[in-house]
């Protein structure tokens with residue numbers, strides 16, 4: 337942040353930040369304001385590139401970058417193609433890529449993760465590993481996402497250093513409360529909307545998502561059938577963001593798909609009830 341500073345004639349300092357640094361700065365400042373933490377050191381101005389004519393902040397809609405977008409891999413892509421998609425979504429500002437490849441042996445998952453970490457270098461996108469705590473630790477990922485049949489959250493929390501996050505998929509209020517009691521940093525609830533990943537299974541819907549958001553004190557991500565068309569509806573439940581497979585991994589232009597989701601979340605005018613906070617690494 338230091339290298340691009342200029343003193344303004346009006347007083348104050350102008351920092352030209354790249355897109356990721358700006359997003360992280362704005363988001364952290366807003367979280368601090370929302371949660372009563374120390375106030376940000378500077379006045380933050382954001383140019384609303386996606387919403388011309390709208391002045392953010394005027395009506396409490398200043399929520400740029402508060403919503404998480406986690407891209408979950410679909411386990412179908414070859415390593416080279418996966419790395420390319422990950423590069424694109426990281427450049428577009430994805431908060432996390434979750435490597436989910438349930439059929440892969442540990443070594444294959446490890447090699448994939450090892451290949452993805454340098455792709456994320458210099459971006460604000462974190463790497464999470466689905467289920468395999470050993471792989472997450474061995475490769476130095478930013479955290480682990482636990483499934484219903486994964487190891488218990490409290491045992492995993494005890495194994496991982498504090499900067500590594502532990503997330504857990506939940507499918508009911510009881511599971512969400514249990515995950516919170518056990519020390520999960522966040523939970524994911526779904527499937528919220530109809531999704532090809534769960535053919536024939538009725539979605540749980542945004543009302544159930546809202547009940548969970550209102551019952552726990554940790555961030556809740558929405559998953560299942562999330563697209564730019566329904567992301568705002570999810571955001572209005574107070575969830576902390578979304579996790580997606582198809583809308584991004586299945587898109588011909590994953591970067592553009594990620595940006596479309598981000599625009600839809602921000603344009604909802606909603607803010608997370610419990611914003612997601614990544615530990616300092």
Ligand SMILES: Cc1ncc(COP(=O)(O)OP(=O)(O)O)c(N)n1
Pocket residue numbers: 406408434436466481482483484485504505506524525557559579
């Ligand atoms: C962020 C996120 N949320 C939910 C899931 C789904 O979890 P899954 O790996 O399918 O595990 P269970 O549904 O069996 O608990 C995910 N992978 N990521």
Ligand SMILES: Cc1ncsc1CCOP(=O)(O)O
Pocket residue numbers: 526527528530531532533534559560561562579580581582583
């Ligand atoms: C892994 C998982 N868990 C609940 S829904 C889902 C799949 C989400 O995929 P999509 O974003 O394509 O609906």
Ligand SMILES: [Mg+2]
Pocket residue numbers: 505
């Ligand atoms: Mg599942």
